Amino acid sequence: FTHPAQALAAGGGKTKNAARGSEKAKDSSPDPGIQAPTIGGLSGLFRTVTGDIGGQHTFRLGLSLQMFSSGGFLVSSDTHSRFIATLSASYTPWKYIELFANARSMANDNERPPETGRLDPQVILALGDFSFGGKAIYPFKNGMVTVGGNIGLTLLNSVGGVSIDGDSTSFYIGLISGLDLTKKAKPWPLRFHLNIGYFLDNSDSLATFGNNYTLASLQVEKFALGINPARMQFRLGIDAPLQRWTKIGVTPILEFNFDVATASEDEDFRPFVCSAARPTNCISEDEFGGRLTSWMTFGVRVRPLRGLNLSIATDIG
Numbered sequence: 001f002t003h004p005a006q007a008l009a010a011g012g013g014k015t016k017n018a019a020r021g022s023e024k025a026k027d028s029s030p031d032p033g034i035q036a037p038t039i040g041g042l043s044g045l046f047r048t049v050t051g052d053i054g055g056q057h058t059f060r061l062g063l064s065l066q067m068f069s070s071g072g073f074l075v076s077s078d079t080h081s082r083f084i085a086t087l088s089a090s091y092t093p094w095k096y097i098e099l100f101a102n103a104r105s106m107a108n109d110n111e112r113p114p115e116t117g118r119l120d121p122q123v124i125l126a127l128g129d130f131s132f133g134g135k136a137i138y139p140f141k142n143g144m145v146t147v148g149g150n151i152g153l154t155l156l157n158s159v160g161g162v163s164i165d166g167d168s169t170s171f172y173i174g175l176i177s178g179l180d181l182t183k184k185a186k187p188w189p190l191r192f193h194l195n196i197g198y199f200l201d202n203s204d205s206l207a208t209f210g211n212n213y214t215l216a217s218l219q220v221e222k223f224a225l226g227i228n229p230a231r232m233q234f235r236l237g238i239d240a241p242l243q244r245w246t247k248i249g250v251t252p253i254l255e256f257n258f259d260v261a262t263a264s265e266d267e268d269f270r271p272f273v274c275s276a277a278r279p280t281n282c283i284s285e286d287e288f289g290g291r292l293t294s295w296m297t298f299g300v301r302v303r304p305l306r307g308l309n310l311s312i313a314t315d316i317g
Contacts, residue, residue: 032092034241034249036301036309037062041088041100042135042150045253046297046313048237050193051137051146051178054092062088074223075216078112082224100152101132108224112216120217124224128157130164135176144183148176150197159207159225167205172197174233182241189242195235203227204266215272215281222268229263239301249303253313254296261291293317 032054038044041062043052054060066084073080088102106126133152139145152172158165174197181188204227209218236256243249265288274282299313 031306032058033306034243034303035060036311037088037090037100039064039066039086039088040131040152041090041102042098043090045193045237045239046255046299046311047257048193048235048255049135049150049174049176049195050191050237051139051143051148051176051180053095053098053135053137056092056095059089059091062086062090064088074110074219075112078110078216078220080111080220080223081109083107096138096148097134097136099132099134102130104129104131106224106226108220110220110224115214115216117212117214118217119213120221120224124221126157126159126225128162129226130155133172137176142183144180146176146178146180150174150176156203156206156226165206168202170202171200172233174198182244187244189240189245191239191241193235193237193239195233195237197233198262199231199233201228201230201263204229209268211271213268215269215283218268218272222266229261229266231262232260234258234260243303251301251303252298253301253311254298257295257297257317259293261293265289 035043035052035054035058037060038047038049039062040047041060042049043054043060044050064084064086066086067082069079069081071079084104084106086102086104088100090098090100092098105128108124108126110120110122110124131152131154133150135148135150137146137148140147150172151174154170154172155164156168156170157163174195177194179192181190181192203225206225206227207221209221213221234257237253238255239251239253241251269283269288272278272282273288274284295315295317297313297315299311301309301311303309
């Protein structure tokens with residue numbers, strides 16, 4: 001949802017000056033009502049941040065709901081379900097800067113046959129995680145090319161508590177670039193976006209896992225708490241805003257996501273690496289040392305009203 005007050009305050013288009021404005025001037029001041037936030041809050045696609053900033057003193061609100069369920073996903077014979085809700089807000093104090101904040105809560109439910117030594121609870125809640133930060137963008141060639149950067153700070157709620165776990169505070173810094181072919185003299189309905197960044201993830205400080213943990217309990221609880229290593233993140237996004245050509249506010253979106261871990265292997269899993277002494281209920285050397293996570297996201301964003309964007313998408317990874 002985008003607050004349209006800036007467009008009204010700026011004169012909107014029904015003044016003599018606006019009527020005399022050139023097409024080039026209109027292109028340089030995009031309608032803030034067409035922008036939408038990412039899951040995290042900054043303007044963009046689903047996870048890919050774009051060069052969109054919005055008019056000065058405009059703000060956006062977003063609610064993202066993510067649902068996932070699969071059998072045999074983490075443990076053989078299990079059924080794992082996850083639900084994530086993220087409420088975000090972003091604000092443009094200046095035409096080159098956007099600030100954001102979000103709050104996220106997550107619930108995981110892992111059902112599996114009774115097992116000896118299970119320590120992870122069936123339902124694990126992670127409530128009240130916060131992130132905030134911003135991006136700075138500078139456009140070139142009348143906005144067809146954008147470059148910039150973004151930063152973010154993530155504060156995680158302590159496990160089983162109501163306060164922030166300071167040791168798990170995480171930090172992100174990244175670069176943003178974009179190519180908008182809708183701004184060409186002969187426009188095409190395509191935009192390309194690239195994000196490259198580093199996420200210093202300290203979520204492994206949330207909990208300590210004793211030697212009595214089984215492999216299944218370790219896998220499930222770490223996934224449910226969102227514990228991940230520090231990593232490089234790459235996002236390539238493509239969207240096709242079709243309104244100029246179809247008069248309907250529909251935008252197909254495709255994203256490619258790659259995370260490459262930079263931290264050392266998780267020592268909690270080392271005792272479970274397959275060996276002659278442990279030929280079963282184990283993980284391979286490749287799994288233990290694996291560093292790449294990749295997935296694709298595709299979906300569509302629909303704008304039934306100016307300032308209101310509805311999106312639906314799926315991840316395949």
